[in-house]
Amino acid sequence: MQLLFSHSVLLLPLMTLSLLMSSNSLAEETAAAVPLYTETELISLINKNTHLARVKADDCQLVQDIEARANKMALPSYQFLYGDMLAYNVCVDRDVELGVYYMQKAAEQGLAAALEQLGRYYDIGRLVQQDKAMAITYLREASSQGNLKAQFRLVKLFNQGYGSPRDFEDMYRWLFNTKVADANTHKKIARLLAQLAEKMPASVVARARLPM
DSSP states (O other): OOOHHHHHHHHHHHHHHHHHHHHHHHHHHHHHHOOOHHHHHHHHHHHHHHHHHHHHTTTTTHHHHHHHHHHHHHOOHHHHHHHHHHHTTTOOOHHHHHHHHHHHEEEHHHHHTHHHHHHHHHHSSSSSSSOHHHHHHHHHOOOTTOOOHHHHHHHHHHHTTTTTTTGHHHHHHHTTTTTOOOOHHHHHHHHHHHHHHHTSSHHHHHTTTTTO
């Protein structure tokens, strides 16, 4: 009995030490865990085009969560993120077809960044076959939401002779009413609008310049 008791007493400090080490290890793992991005945060990353760099910087820890929010929850910002990851081989095996599918799903839900990106891709023929009509369809929807990159590309297409004159008034109105602080951007807008105005009747230009 004395020997058994002494052996048990000797084991207690070792067990306590083991539990402490396990607890510390768990705390370290918890502290190192990467929090999932909020919708607002992710959309901000997408708009800055830093979303893929962020996933890489987080050591690809959130792939399963991202896929679940894109696939099961159908959140447009996560659909766009997962689509880009698939298209550009970021933390997942490359699958361009599936990547474009998720981009399209995000665009169908009205995410401006997805609409602009697909419009740009159809314009230049990246990942998809070049299709100016499809480009204009996506860019027009993104432009209506105030996406400046989409507006620039769309008005350039109009100035190059693509698209319908019926869309010129809306495009002029959106771009004319865009507020920008950068002087160079302001000059660029003025130049594009002047070119577009040459394709429009003066009365339509005047109407498009009215406050929204």
